[in-house]
Every structure is written in C-alpha cells, then in structure tokens.
Amino acid sequence: MTIESSGDAPLRTVGKAELFLGFLKIGLLGFGGIAPWARHVIVEERRWLSEKEFASVLGVGQILPGPNTMNAAVLIGDRFQGVIGVLLCLVGQMALPLVIVTTLGIAYERFASVPEVQAGLVGAAAGAAGLVLGTAIKMVRRLKPTPPALAISLLAFAAVGIMQWPLPLVVVVLVPLAVAAAAMEGRA
C-alpha cells in the first residue's frame, strides 16, 4: 500500500438533504469545470470521501462516457442514498447552473461589448484554469503516488495535455497499463 490518503478517511453516512445541498453548492460554485469544486466541497469541506476515494470515483467517472463529474455525482449519490441519492445529486448539480446559463444567454446580447465585462470574464477564466492546475498538484502531493503510478499520471498528462491525442484512445491504452502497474506493485 503505497498510495495513501492523509489519514482522513471516514466512511460515514451522508443524508439526503446533505447530499442535495452539497451538490447544489458544487453546481453553483463550479466555475470553469466542476471537478476542483467537487473536490473542495466533498473532500476538504464536508469530508464525505477521502482524497483517494474521491480520485478513484473521479477516475471511474472519467473512463465512462459523459462528464466525469456528472458520473461521479451518480456514483456518490448511489453510494450514500441509492437511486434517490443519484437524482438528488444530479438535480442539485444542474439546477442553479441551468438558471444561470439561460440568464447569461439573455444578458449576453446587451453586455458583451462592455470592456469591463470582457476583462472580468477573461480574468476569471484564467483563475479557473489555475484552479484546475492547482487542484491536480495538490492531489498529487496528498496522495504521494509511487514512481510507476506517477509515470502513469505523467503519461496521461503528456498524451492529452501536450500531444492532444483523443481521450478514448488514451484511455484504451493507459487503463490496462495503469492496472498492470497497480498489480505489479501489489497495490491491491
């Protein structure tokens, strides 16, 4: 066992209202992509899952079709409250963003040409990019992957981030490699 969480791995129950409100918050905060915000709320703020459990759920969400965080919401909802939990997580995650995006769509025509609006959006987008980058680095520091596991991370990063190869291809090649690496090291 060489990948380890930082000791905070409470296997606790999470109630229906708590699930819904948690995902409502994730949806509302989820600027620039949901994963870092989901991690902030689920791991850091409410401690529903340990760092490693969260990464594992997100990894499963990633290899399935659909947004990784939406799949993660399905898995987390089912884990704590079954089918009802799934629906609560999905509705919670989507409700506010849907209202906001249609409002923005209506407002956009009027305010798109205001320089301050454009500059603010660009600044926020740059911040959101940094948020994703920082979240990945923070997770690596917490999980302390072994050298072979870190090699898998770097291969995935290089293939998708630098070479910009199609994700399905990368997944098909790297999942067997990642599982083989875990098996050879006896990580499970």
Next chain:
Amino acid sequence: MLGLLLQIARVFALLSLVSIGGANAVLPEIRRQVVVVQGWMSDPAFANVFAISHAAPGPNIIMVSLIGWQLAGLAGLLVATLAIMIPSCTLAFVAGRAIAHWSERRWTKLLREGLVPLALGLILASGLSMMQVADHDAVTVAISLATAAFVILSRRNPLWAIVTGAAINIATLQFT
C-alpha cells in the same frame, strides 16, 4: 415543433453515449452536428454559446442545454438536457453498481487503484488546456499561476482567488 424536439433528443442522446471526457472532448462533434449536419446555428452563434456556457458555473455540458434553449425555448432546454444526461448517467449507474457488487474481487480493486493516477494526470492536462485557451498575456498567466498557488497552499474557498483574478484583470484595463 415536436419534430424539432425529437431531433434534439436524438442528436444529444447519441452524443451522450460517445462523450468520453465530457463536453470539452466532444466539442468538435457537437459543433459538427449543430452547425454542419443539422444547420441549427451559424458558427458565430455557436461560438457565443460556447463563451456563455463557460462563463456560467456547472458542468460544461450545459452548453447543450443552452443550445436547446435557443432552438426551442424551455421545452428545448429540458429535452436537450435530459437527452445528454440520461444515457451516460444510466451507464454510470449500472457500472457503479457492478463495481460495488464485485468490490472485493481483485480486478475491481486493481481497476480502482489504477484509475487514481490516471485521474490525476487527466486533471493536470485539463488545467493546461484551459490555460492555453484562457491565458493570452503575462497578466492572465500570472493570475492562473497565483490561483494555482492559492489552491495548493490554502484550504480556503477558491472563489476568493477567482474573484480577485477577475478584479485584477479589470484593473489592468486602466493601463492599456
């Protein structure tokens, strides 16, 4: 109207099943369907939808909801959203149950262990590609790096860093 709604449902339900990697990964295919195959929107209108949906919180897939809204109002929004969600979410549900059912088997444990480093690498990659889209001068690069440092060093809500980044970039308008 009903014909249009059915067409929206069909196009996005199919996209849902192939969208490994979420909205950003299938963006070229969404554009091809919406602009080229169906002729629902012009390219500039599609670019606007992309910009607006990235300025809103939530999964980037809400871009599809906004397309539905612009094509057929509230009914279009609901049909597009459900069509993009139901197939992939059902699959995730079934896969999740299977993994939970066989959670004590060695291959499921290995799969879950193996996917951890893969997820880390892919988040890192999406951070880089977001920076490539968002950062086009020294100020925005600095905002991205400072936000990353804030997230690494602090447990506080990252919204503080994002709002600060937006404010700094608005302030730089004074000097250009």
